[in-house]
Structures are given as structure tokens and as C-alpha cells.
Amino acid sequence: MNDVTLKNARLADGSIVDVKIAQGVITEISSSIKADGPVVDLKKNLLLPGLVDLHTHLREPGKENSETVLSGSKAAVHGGYTALSAMANTSPVADSAGVVEQVQRLGKLAGLCDVFPIGAVTVGLHGEQLAELSAMANSAAHVRIFSDDGKCVSDPLLMRRALEYVKSFGGVIAQHAQEPLLTKNAQMNEGIVSGKLGLTGWPAVAETSIIARDILLAEQVKSRLHICHLSTRGGVEIVRWAKSQGMSVTAEVTPHHLMLTDELVESYDPVYKVNPPLRTIDDVHALREGLADGTIDIVATDHAPHAAEDKDCEWSAAAFGMIGLETALSVTATAMIATKLMDWQSLAIRMSTKPASIGGYVNHGLIGVGAHANLVVIDTEARWKVDRTQSLSKSRNTPFHGHELTGKVTDTFFNGVHVLANSALTGNKYE
Amino acid sequence: MNNLLSTKDMSAKTAFEILDTARELARITDGPNKKLPTLRGRTIVNLFFEDSTRTRLSFEAAAKRLSADVINFSAKGSSVSKGESLKDTAQTIEAMGIDAVVLRHSSSGAAQRLAESGWIKAKVVNAGDGTHEHPTQALLDAYTIRSHFPDHDRDFSGLHVGIVGDILHSRVARSNAYLLSSLGAKVTMVAPSTLIPTGVDQWPAELSYNLDSVIGDLDAVMMLRVQSERMSDSYFPSEREYAHDYGLSENRLNQMKENAIVMHPGPMNRGLEISAAAADSKRSVILEQVANGVVVRMAVLYMLLGGVPIAGGSEIV
């Protein structure tokens, strides 16, 4: 099932090639391959390494009504992803080997993409006591990324210890940078709009102060820090400075922060309620520049499914978060490539190669002989309108419903298995 | 008028229509019989998710004087405390057959959400949403100011209104700043900078941190209620310091212009934002505000519940 020859694939460098896959591994790339088995003609559509997400909320265990590992995997493949990183804020929290192994097992069972569990930094995400990081790292799930995402590891001493502790097994702490005392009851970006709407503001400094602190902490203990969902100009500038000093920090941005601003909140429609909040147009420009120049290393979805009742309510009662797996590539392409800020080669690095290397996902992020055939095919010219009812996620909370986007994922190959064809699931899976 | 959600986008024309209607209603109901048959057969629900006896009573009196049936719903001891949402509550009540919802809610934007989400068909009147707006309060304040300055009956320009206190958390301040400025008045907001919202320079109002420097220039001063929990959140150090800097003391009262009036949306914290001397002075129009609230809300309900006019036939009836 995972032997296939791809004809007429356009690589990111513009060359048109055939790609032969045997046993889920790329065995040959050349201008013309004589196929001896199944063939898929890519008709000069773009072939990139399968997308890799370092920030996905799959809600299983605990909130299976809004997403499961299986439904999340379907949405991922629909959006061109071959690897997900399941955030730890499930119920129970993924703060022990047992939970991360369960999530990994569910991912394997789904068989549509790799599901790499992220471990919690602190027990129950309470920010008080380190979780058993080493046990999770040494479990069958081989956890390398640890995060309390949704909450900030705000205690500086605890953060320092966590950074030090994961060094021994090559782990990385992915910090949700949000000083909790500066964001008590915060509902949206603090600015002109929040003042007008009477919603409690979420100041940029709540993010930048933690980013600055953690960069200095990581430098102090010589460990790896990853900043989740950067959302402010100030955050970009601090990371840029840190990189210029040679410090070991990586950062991500979400597609929605590359595209949307806080003025959307004027509708009071909670589909725009997200953490970190939508910021201003100035922040959007800074994030785009940061992603283009490499200050921001990767795009991560922060795919956060929520059941209808958690969004179909008044603003302050609504949950934070947006789904994003199925629109990430198109939104990023629309924000970065249609605007000529970036090319497809850079996009492949930001959405596949670099996240794979940060997460240590060795079977992802590359197209080459000997590499696993985790691949995505993109019709770069397609313009399409997002329709939330077509989502394969269990949830519908996309802020892009009705938006017209450029570039569409048509096919996904997971370990050589053709899991998505013509933008529809094939029913195939990798076992 | 479809709904009354805010004063931000309300034109001066619409505002004056409401104020004119209210004034006429005040005259009509000034006799022994305060009741008009206008809204007979209509049902209005006061949907209050937040305690506010004054506002609820005012809306209730307004609806009853127009002969509407009134249902009062307060969140306390109801299904809401058992976790029923605004959506479910509103739909449940609408199923009983209602024409308009008067909504008080602690969440900013709740009224707009109720009106625009398609949950219900009834008209929505915002009776205060979180720290966002309280449009009928602003209308009754405008009505009160107008009645004291007959020279400005059609145009508030030349009038200077000060709004003093917790602007950040005040729906009254937002609604008044928008409404009074669109009627032509100059509005100055006075507060310590911790209680001023971000982006206030975009508001149609001036800003001052010093009450003494503006008090002598005001035609009306609106004192906002200061909640004591603001102090525990470090917005200001102590009640004493707040009262000293921003309270309407007798001394400040005496610096006001001859015809200037003192307003307060209630309930007052005597001794904090307003001294007893100011609250009880002849400048104080605080009780007039309460009375005006009823006629202004009558006008709003009347204008909200009219159907679509039949074209070209004024003689049919």
C-alpha cells in the first residue's frame, strides 16, 4: 500500500521531478522514473515535506465531544500535516508517562499522521511542582517537548529548574508567555478596541516580560527555550535581539496572528476569542516580518477545538481558542507568499523542516532519497473559500469561515500511504 | 429603531427624537392618570443577570405606564445559577411570547450578542452590559441636562460636561461620552490615570487628571460611583486619597458656575465620590434623573415596538 510513484511533482526549487516511494521511504528522485506499480500524477503541483505542527490541542482524553485524536488526525491530514504535537492540557493532564503513552497509542491507532505527545512541565499544569519529565521522556512516547500551554510557567525558579532539568535528555520547554498577574480576567488585547468595548485588556507586556525573562533564564542555564504563539511586536524584537546574541531560543507564530486583528472583536463574536489575543495591525506586520527574516522559526497552529456551546454564548463566558489545522497552510500562504514576503521554500522550512528539527521528529521535514515519504501536495494557484461545515475537526470554531484563501492542500502522504487525495480522505491508513 | 444597544452609533437626530418623545410623554403623563394604552398586548421581559433594582424598577414603571405586560427575570435563585446560559434563558423566555427584552448583564457585549446572534427575534434594549455601555442612562442624563439648559434645546454645543471617576469600568461614562458629544457638548473625563481606559485619546472627549482645574468651567458634573474593590486592586491607594483628589467636596461645589448642575447615576457613595453637601445641594438633580429615567425609557420602548409604517395612507385609520 505504501509503494507509489509520484509523477510530475514540482519541488520548492521549481524543478519538476518524479518521486519513487517503496515501503514508505523515498527511494529515487529523478526527472523521469519508469513506474512499476501505482502512479499518482501530481500535474506539476507543488510537493513539500509533510507539514509538522508543534502545537495542537486534541482534547483527548477528557473532551472528546470537541476533538479526539482520530478527528484531529483527520483534520491534520486534510490540512497537509503528517505530524502533530498534542498539547498536555487534557483531562487528565498529560503530566505522566501513562497519559502520554495513551495519546501516542491513540495516534498510532488512527494511523493518519504521527501524533507526538507534549508533556506538562508541572503537575496538573498548576505551576507548583515539576511533573515527571524524565519518565515521560523515557516512555514509549519519547516526549521531548514540555509545555504547560494554556497556562504560563510563571514562577521564575520553577521555570529555571525545568529548563535545567530537560537538558539531560535534550528536551525543550515550550513556554506560553503570559504573566498571569497582568492578565487577570483579561478578555482581549489591551488597546483602543478594548477600551471602547469595555473588555478587560491583555497588555503586550504580559507576553514580552515573560519572553525576556525566560530568554535570560535559558541563557543562564544554557538550555533550550521555545516560545509558543508569539503575538506582539515587542516579543518579536526581544527574540530578534536574543538570536543576534547567539542565544538558544526558538519561536512560533500562529496563522491567525499573521492575519487577524483585535478590531474583529467589535462584533463580540467569541469565534475571535483566543489566547494570546488577536493584536493590532502593527503587531501583525511585525510577526510577518519576523517570520520572513527567520526571527520566528516556525508556524504552529494552536489548533484549539471547542464545542459549539463554548462559543455560542456571550463573550466573557466563551472559551479561548480557534481551530486551525485545515487552514494553516493556506492562511500562511495568503499572509506571506501572496504578499511576496516569503517563498515556498521558506514556507516549507517554517512549517515542516524546522518544527521537525525542534521536536526531534526525524522522519519528517525532508524530501530526499532515504527519507520517509511524509509529503504534502499543494495547488499553489487555487483560491478557495473556507466553509466551516466542511471541516473534518469535530469543532467548527474557525475565524476564517467565508474568507477566500490562496493555495490549497490536495494530497497528503503519510509514510508513503496516500491518506488524502483531491482534498478528501482516501480511507487509507498506515498500520 | 431595531434595538437599543449603545449610543456610540446613535445619530443626534435619533437621540433628539427619543428626547422629544420623552418630553411629550412627560407632559401627557403629568396628570392624575399616568397610564397610556400604547403598548397594550405587548410583553416586555426584564432579563437581569446582574442586580440593579433601580434600573429594573425604572424599566418596569416605563413599560407599565404604556400598558405593556412585564415579566421580571432575575438571575438570582434561577436556572442561571445552575449554569443555564444567556442563550438558553433568552430562548426559554421568548418561547413564552415576548416582544422585547431589557437585558442587564455583567458581560460586555451581551446585549449586542443577544440581538445579533439570531438566538431570539424579540427586540433588545441594553440596560447595561458589563463595562461597555448603558445607553438609556446616557439618554436620561442628556434629557436632564437639556431640561436645565433651555437655550441648548436643539444643540448642546457650548455646554461643558465633566464625567468624574472610574471611567475604566463605567458603562455610564462610555455611553455619555458618545451621546453628549454627538449632541454637541464638550465632554471632559476626569480620573486618576489608573482608571482611564487605553486608547481614550480616540474618544470624543477631553481628559484631565485634575478635577480642580476643570470644575469651574463645567455646566454639569457627573460623578461616577467608585466601587471599593477598585482600591483592593490598587487602582488608587485609599478612599481618603481618592475623595481628596476626585470627590465632589463642598469646596469644589462652591467653585462651580452659577447654573451648573450635579449629577450621579446612583447609587451614591456619600463621602467618597460625592459629599453629602453636594448630593443634597440645590444644584443636585439626582432625583430628577431618576424621574426622567422613566419617561426616557417609555420613549425608547415606544419607538422600539412600533411596526413598519404602511406606505401612503395616512387616512386609513
Added chain:
Amino acid sequence: MSVVLDSGEIDRSLKRISHEIIEHNHGLADVVLLGIPTRGVSLANRIGDFLESIDSVVPVGVLDITMHRDDLRIRGPRPLTPTLLPAQGIEGKHVVLVDDVLFSGRTIRAALDAIGELGRPKSVQLAVLIDRGHRQLPIRADYVGKNIPTNLRESVRVSLKENDGIDQVEVGQSE
């Protein structure tokens, strides 16, 4: 629309109504005119002028009935016209209501309700320029300028100089 009453005919009708009012009330003692906005007010003023030229000055007022209507469901809210009562009030007076067209009678019903809230006149009489029939209530006019039989699809349009720049009454099919 075709014109059924021109300026001269309107004038003559109002003059005749004025005489009838004097005759019916044996003079003008205690007579008060109340016009119903908008055109009823203009007509009341004109009748008042005729009465003055024929006999003596009568007080003329305005009675806004908007808040007493029972048709808010089908009609939009309209700006209220101030009700202006003559200084003498209406208590114990002969009140003559003046309106342009009498049709279903509902306006007059609302006017009677409105008067009831203002005081207790000795009598209430009704003067209209046009009676087009189709009453839905037991109401009749004491003074009628002209009876114009119509069907329900027709509409009657009264124009007056004060309000519309021209004096005429038209009848036509409504769209």
C-alpha cells in the same frame, strides 16, 4: 388620482361647517376646537378663523392621539406632536374635534380616549372634511364637508396649503 375637491370647494365646506357649529351650539359660548395632527390642526385653525369672522373668537387647540392608537403593531412609531389645550381647558366645554378624513373611526376612538384623560367636557362633537365611509366603530361625524363613497382599495389624499402647499382632495386606487 383625480381631484374631487378643489380649493374653492374646501373653503365653502369649511365655511358651511362653521355655520353649522354656531347653529348646533346656539352660538359659540363654551365651544373649543381641537385639531388632530397633522391636517386636522390646519383645518381647526381655518374653522376658527371663519368662526371669528362670522361670530366671535373660539379657542383652538391640538390633540395628539398617537399614544392612544391601537395600531402600533402595524404602524411605526411617529414623533409626538405636543397636545396644546387652550388656556380655558376643556372641562365643561363643548369640544369640537377636527380631522381631515373619517374612515374606520379608530382615530376618533383614540381621540376620545385622549380627551378622557384630559378632562370631562360637556359634549364632544366631530367635524371632518371628508367622510369616506367604511366605519369599523359606532362613530359618526356631526359636521361633514363632503361625503365621498369609496371602495377599500381606493385612497383619499387631502392636501392643504399649510402642510402641502396646495388645497385639494384627491381619490385614486392605492398601489
